[in-house]
Amino acid sequence: MLPIKKIGVFTSGGDSPGMNAAIRAIVRTAISNDLEVVGILNGYDGMINGDFKKLETTDVSNIIQRGGTILKTARSDEFRTKEGRQKAFLALKKENIDAVIAIGGDGTFTGACIFEEEFGFPMIGLPGTIDNDLYGSDFTIGFDTAINTVVEAVDKIRDTATSHDRLFIIEVMGRDAGFIALHSGIACGAEDILIPETKTYYNSLLQKLKHDWRRNKKTGIIIVAEGDDSGGAFEVAKHIENNFPEFKTRVTILGHIQRGGSPSCNDRVLASKLGYEAVIALLKGKRGMMVGIANNKTAFTLFSKAIKHHQFINKGLLEMARVLSN
Ligand code: F6P
Numbered sequence: 198m199l200p201i202k203k204i205g206v207f208t209s210g211g212d213s214p215g216m217n218a219a220i221r222a223i224v225r226t227a228i229s230n231d232l233e234v235v236g237i238l239n240g241y242d243g244m245i246n247g248d249f250k251k252l253e254t255t256d257v258s259n260i261i262q263r264g265g266t267i268l269k270t271a272r273s274d275e276f277r278t279k280e281g282r283q284k285a286f287l288a289l290k291k292e293n294i295d296a297v298i299a300i301g302g303d304g305t306f307t308g309a310c311i312f313e314e315e316f317g318f319p320m321i322g323l324p325g326t327i328d329n330d331l332y333g334s335d336f337t338i339g340f341d342t343a344i345n346t347v348v349e350a351v352d353k354i355r356d357t358a359t360s361h362d363r364l365f366i367i368e369v370m371g372r373d374a375g376f377i378a379l380h381s382g383i384a385c386g387a388e389d390i391l392i393p394e395t396k397t398y399y400n401s402l403l404q405k406l407k408h409d410w411r412r413n414k415k416t417g418i419i420i421v422a423e424g425d426d427s428g429g430a431f432e433v434a435k436h437i438e439n440n441f442p443e444f445k446t447r448v449t450i451l452g453h454i455q456r457g458g459s460p461s462c463n464d465r466v467l468a469s470k471l472g473y474e475a476v477i478a479l480l481k482g483k484r485g486m487m488v489g490i491a492n493n494k495t496a497f498t499l500f501s502k503a504i505k506h507h508q509f510i511n512k513g514l515l516e517m518a519r520v521l522s523n
Pocket residue numbers: 210211302326327328370371372423456
């Protein structure tokens with residue numbers, strides 16, 4: 198194995214708060230270990246097009262508190278093709294980049310996994326997604342900030358919901374995973390939480406609402422993950438209006454507000470730790486793995502495992518949330 202002298206770093210897929218803190222940690226750890234660092238702009242597209250920028254210590258000053266990613270991000274269609282990946286490999290070789298650190302979610306690691314297999318190119322991943330849906334890390338960079346953004350918004354909605362005696366159906370992100378919905382729903386005392394990991398039964402939702410109505414509870418919050426099998430917040434509201442019109446419903450889709458903003462303290466610390474560990478791991482010869490934190494310890498998980506086994510959601514928490522919101 199050749200010694201690593203120059204590394205690349207990129208962000209890919211949906212951005213998440215804390216990605217900048219991770220870039221900062223990677224750049225500074227690498228430089229303090231006498232490595233050169235190159236930022237790859239626009240995710241895999243930038244790798245294909247040779248969109249590279251040398252990063253020095255001062256390039257990552259004053260970014261730890263900023264949301265988004267200074268390296269920009271993209272979901273690359275070209276990297277899904279063999280030709281695209283070939284171009285990326287040649288561009289990395291031309292720039293003399295010996296290894297790459299990828300910050301992203303399952304799409305990013307799926308690409309990394311194939312790239313490693315095809316070219317044997319050393320890569321390490323950092324879990325950067327608000328969805329928290331990677332196996333091998335208790336938390337992903339950006340999740341904590343995202344759920345706090347949701348909680349702040351839902352608390353505000355709760356004020357107006359109560360004043361008007363309305364039932365709000367609030368849709369949060371999570372195409373395949375219900376972590377954002379579950380955690381924010383518990384924290385906001387939501388009357389119900391609908392997530393992709395469990396089947397939504399309208400009968401039990403209506404039963405619960407009728408029970409609330411009989412107790413003179415005419416207001417409430419239902420959190421729906423965008424990927425829930427109900428079809429989303431508008432569908433849920435329609436169903437309630439058609440079957441229990443006593444409730445006055447309103448829909449709020451929180452959308453991309455959940456992806457932005459200054460990262461929380463937890464996300465900054467997580468990103469700093471993982472960025473540092475990723476560089477050390479590369480220097481120790483680790484490849485093809487995501488570095489995460491599991492049970493408070495640094496944990497390495499093969500890309501193939503991190504993406505195939507979504508974190509298991511704790512369904513007991515759903516049950517608890519229902520009891521507590523009664
Ligand atoms: O992958 C993170 C995520 O925020 C998902 O929860 C959401 O479905 C998706 O990104 C939205 O992506 P885009 O910004 O491409 O619409």
